[in-house]
Amino acid sequence: MRLYSTLQREKVDLPPPPGPIRMYFCGPTVYARAHVGNARPFVVGMWLRNWLRTRGYDTTLVHNITDINDKIYAAAGDGSSGELAAKATRWYLEDTAALGLGLPDHLPKATEAVPQIVGFISQLVDSGHAYVAGGDVYFRVASYPAYGELSRRRVDQVEGQDEEDRPNPLKLDSRDFALWKANKPDEDTSWDSPWGRGRPGWHIECSAMAEELLGPAFEIHGGGLDLVFPHHENELAQSRALGHEFAHLWVHNGMLRFTGEKMSKSEGNVVTIRDALDRWGHETFLLFLLTGQWGKPIDFSEATMDQARAQLETFRNALLHDATSHADWSELEAVLDDDFNTPEALAVLHRWRAAGATDDVARGLALFGIGGAREDAPDLVRGLAEDRQRAREARAFDEADRLRAAIEEHGWEVRDVADGFQLVPK
Numbered sequence: 001m002r003l004y005s006t007l008q009r010e011k012v013d014l015p016p017p018p019g020p021i022r023m024y025f026c027g028p029t030v031y032a033r034a035h036v037g038n039a040r041p042f043v044v045g046m047w048l049r050n051w052l053r054t055r056g057y058d059t060t061l062v063h064n065i066t067d068i069n070d071k072i073y074a075a076a077g078d079g080s081s082g083e084l085a086a087k088a089t090r091w092y093l094e095d096t097a098a099l100g101l102g103l104p105d106h107l108p109k110a111t112e113a114v115p116q117i118v119g120f121i122s123q124l125v126d127s128g129h130a131y132v133a134g135g136d137v138y139f140r141v142a143s144y145p146a147y148g149e150l151s152r153r154r155v156d157q158v159e160g161q162d163e164e165d166r167p168n169p170l171k172l173d174s175r176d177f178a179l180w181k182a183n184k185p186d187e188d189t190s191w192d193s194p195w196g197r198g199r200p201g202w203h204i205e206c207s208a209m210a211e212e213l214l215g216p217a218f219e220i221h222g223g224g225l226d227l228v229f230p231h232h233e234n235e236l237a238q239s240r241a242l243g244h245e246f247a248h249l250w251v252h253n254g255m256l257r258f259t260g261e262k263m264s265k266s267e268g269n270v271v272t273i274r275d276a277l278d279r280w281g282h283e284t285f286l287l288f289l290l291t292g293q294w295g296k297p298i299d300f301s302e303a304t305m306d307q308a309r310a311q312l313e314t315f316r317n318a319l320l321h322d323a324t325s326h327a328d329w330s331e332l333e334a335v336l337d338d339d340f341n342t343p344e345a346l347a348v349l350h351r352w353r354a355a356g357a358t359d360d361v362a363r364g365l366a367l368f369g370i371g372g373a374r375e376d377a378p379d380l381v382r383g384l385a386e387d388r389q390r391a392r393e394a395r396a397f398d399e400a401d402r403l404r405a406a407i408e409e410h411g412w413e414v415r416d417v418a419d420g421f422q423l424v425p426k
């Protein structure tokens, strides 16, 4: 199996199974309901882990929660930043659970990794790659000549990275970035350190949590394309400055683009994961994500979601029929093993569907969390659907429509099929 890696700028082969394949995917900064775009790195990480397991790999997936960050202090205002982060963490876990893909192996929180982070910073200070300036600690970019290797920026051309609105005049070089920030009067959570009370910078949190759980060298680091610079560049520099390989492959998912009239009109109103799942259901949303190659941007609009829903319908209708043939799984393996090409995988599944290989289609969709666990409708809903069936047979269509609406109020949708009806969760 091979995957396109930002660092090597080409597809890189994974070691043969069982690996291991250890993966770290950057998670959200928790201060509000997660934006629908935050779902993509989670989904790509979970799908990849599932496929690697199917192919016989021993995998570990770490997905962190950034619960110490400037944005959290800002969003909390006069309230407690710790409480806001804890609440938003619960929201994120609820919303990602609703995607129906299960959980990563580890979900570390920065607040629970402060001792490891302080230890990591101390090693950078001791080795001369970091310096103390007031109560802050900065990474000395000039001390690591390979800086820029991930984002392909030359170290002498990197511009300043003042991540916050209060630049420290003691900072030696505008390119240097904070590893530790002294506590400010308006920040209500802080920790002890050899440099005084304060809190870690965002980049060092991920280096420390990744190495703590996966070791100083691991196979895959993932996250959104917007994190390549400065976040991932800085993670790589911190770890490699200490002589650790850190991640071998870097996989970056493309962004969701908000297009179409209605989506543009709602500009400013963030579409959350929860909004998307309430509106379209998790299987339509997952099918939508399958239509885009993970590394490319994907257009999120009414039209593309409607298309995804229609594709899902086509598959669901096909799955009502018993298999009349069997598929050749090597077709699916070939496209997923080559850079995890999910649009091609969908095309393969549609070919299998057309050929009547419905058992294989169901197994294929289940790899991506679609149609894996179909719930049975409760007796009450089933009874309403049976009444509706009788109303239709008696040509009492108004009554049938009323019963359809009642079924929908219970969260189910009734579909008419050749030999009766089918109930699917809405």
Ligand SMILES: [Zn+2]
Residues within 6 Å of the ligand: 026, 027, 206, 231
């Ligand atoms: Zn990160």
